[in-house]
Amino acid sequence: MTRPLERSSAVTRPVAVSPVSDPRPATAMSDYLPLIYFAVMLIAGGAGNAVLGIAVAGSWSPPAISDPALKLIWLSAVAAPFVLYERYALLPAKADAGTQSRRFYARMLMLIMLIGCLAFSGGWMGLLMLPHTLTGLIAGLLASSLIRHRIVGLDREQWQARGAIEHRIVIGTGAAADRYADDLAARGQRFDRFDERGASLDHQGSIESHLSTLAVTPTAFVIVASAAWPWNGLLTMIERLRPFRQPIELWSGLYRPGVVQATHRLGDRMPLMVLSNRPIGRWDHVIKTALDLSVGLLVTLLLLPLLLGVALLIRLDSPGPVLFVQRRHGFDNAEFDIYKFRTMRLPSTSDNGALKQTARSDPRVTSIGRVLRKWSLDELPQLLNVLNGSMSLVGPRPHAVNMRTQQRLGQEITDAYCHRHRVKPGITGWSQVNGSRGATDTVEQLRRRIELDLYYVDHWSLILDIRILLATFRAVIRTADVY
Template sequence: MGLHVRDVIGAARETAAAASRRDAPNSASIQVEHPRPDRVSPLVLAGLVRGLELVLVAGTGILVHFAYLKGHVTLGWTYGVALVAITGLAALAFQAVGVYTVTALRSLIPTGLKLAGAWSFVFLCAIALVFFLKAGQSLSRVWLGSWYLAGLAALILERIGLAILVRRMTREGRFERRTAIVGGGDPANEIIRALDAQPETGIRIVGVFDDRDDSRSPPVIGGHPKLGTVSDLVDYARRTPLDLVIFTLPISAENRLLQMLGKLWVLPIDIRLSAHASKLRLRPRSYSYIGSVPVLDVFDRPIADWDLVLKWIFDKVAGSLILLLTCPLLIAAALAVKLDSRGPVLFRQKRYGFNNELIEVFKFRTMYVDQTDAAASRLVTKDDPRVTRVGRLLRKTSIDELPQLFNVVFKGDMSLVGPRPHAVKANAQNRLYDQVVDGYFARHRVKPGITGWAQINGWRGETDTPEKIQRRVEHDLYYIENWSVFFDLYILLATPFSLLKTENAY
């Protein structure tokens, strides 16, 4: 069985569009918690530890060679092959004994024994190969033995420090996956018991959300409070960290599921459908697992784990380079703004960022200081009298957006590429954008960008009609679903050419 994201989104939007506009979150029932420390991805942490241990293994072999054989035997191809082979085999052995889970990283003695056993096995294999290949004259046995001891010591010391660090991070809640359960009754009780019995999964259940009243769904389920309805869950996820939503409704409740998904798919969270109590039996590989609890994947948070790391590196490196290259242009634009009209050079505006949070975006000021519109309640039109002479040129060429490089490089609340951030009161024909486009807030599942897929496809400038904002949102959602570093690079390189089309920019 497979759930295709676009199919689910389409069905959910059609089923829930009208209901999502009517429902207003009952914020009085929401228990908002203080912000947690930044969450660390276990997948990224495991990858970093793998890399560190490969460096330790290879590094100790090279150091032992220089300490013992320097001046006597060169580090030629024979030793090079041995280094690569033993390091590669060690990587496979460590992975096979399972020393890269968060549980393994924070435990010392059990993991240390596994690591020592795997390392010893690798060298037994190496010694056997040396014997059968009759390579004893080509490799120093003292070097092999010293490498084994030095590598083992380095790995044990590294794991001691790592266990201390990971335990502290666990206490701080950096590996927690804050999880909401949707649906009540026996299915919810069962999955809550199953998850609570597996603390190593890092799941922390924050509460239960159910559209049914207390007569059909009790206020406390499996020891966890019912915090409200699914509409309340949307508001909750906007105001406090949430990583995962698990539906306990049966697959047969299709209409109810689609209606709820129509409200939740706009959030930057993972959404799973519990198969724990389902009578439907599929092949094991059809499921993903939270510990031993089987679930069906419905939505994944876009740009997560290593993708998030890659995008962050791309933003910082490329953003810093662009900032250096455009410094003369930034200085010239700042002087022109200052000389053209009184007032500050930069204009700061509140706009929607990741997960609908308000961020402060930098721009060059393009309007007369007494006519600026921070909320963008009135769109800028052609020959708008509020725009200064220099401002017209800056807006036409999009140079006014360049200070947002500070948002990317220093503040980190924007990306180079992503959906353009819209002002709080931005509207089309006197209707706020989220009232015009169903699922509008789904574009906020990633950080906003200075440029984007919509912009290089001609949807830049004034959004005075529902059709224009609809097309922008469609392109933004396409970008989110198809993101890659190469896609970002393509959009970035295409942006200067798209700026040549200035008919909609004023």
């Protein structure tokens, strides 16, 4: 089986920088508030417990895992994200800030009542009334409230500049679109306007060029259709937007309850019908990112001696850099540098920097390079890509910029090609564990690769990622026929 194409120079860098310099997906700050509540309740609860213990007894030792007081702190920390969650915490204008604060304190009261119910059902009411337990819980509640008000109290322009507030796109020029835009403006929602052809109403440029500048912003695309907008035109616009990861939603002003089931609401009204959703939802994205960072960091630390040893062998085996760097297409079609161990000799001056497919018994492959390729050890530096956020452990394998199959670009072969970029590329993926590894020399091979990649995009789950990681480990142990 052939390996992916390497350039004949050891390091390949782009001539021009992509307009999207950071391919990492952004998540609205409101989505991180629940994680902050969990951490604050846990840390402040434990700290308050410890401080009172030291103040009263003069010393403190960590409680046992089975300690009911510790269980109460854990339970309150786990419950806090669900009870205190505010999706639109950063959205309201200053006029609505008081209402939002009152709703937050109402949820805080619900959390206190829930903790009391848990303590009663567990037979821990006596422990709940103890000073050190109450001190820990009160410290957690106060710290959560202070941090929440600090985050929400920052200037909205600062949050918008950081991409922490949802940014919506309104498409349509009829009365329904105008009404929707007016409602968004009244709520302080950030948005841009486009007509049915995708042309901007506020500044020059098409919707596609505008979206390229918003690729790292947590944008929710909203299609607003008037009654006069024909469905074939609506479907055409949907197909233009589907390659992007953000959801496409419809509000026609003619909504009738019970007609469409997949709906949600912006605020207290304005029902939106979901036409195309994110491949990986917001919370799923947080979970997948946590898995990438935790497992990626752990594996990197465990394999650090091996990484250093391989780097030393490469330097001793042939002159040149240890790492091979190549420009690849990644998330939202943004370009990034992928890292691999160099497995080929530096080109001679007569090579003219031409691209040449790696062949079996290729004389350019070094002695240590053959071993690295056999065991896929040359891919290990991509752990750095995982840690810097440009790649995931699992996802479609990133293709080289301007990669061609039978002299044609991927998007020229199939319109579905760009859909594989709706999620982060991965070190391994569903294609790789289903026999579609290495180069795609024929159109049929590329179509098969895209088919498998899109299956992963459409069926992502944490369990699927774990299955792929385990299958990859088994495949490496069996050392497939790679060159």
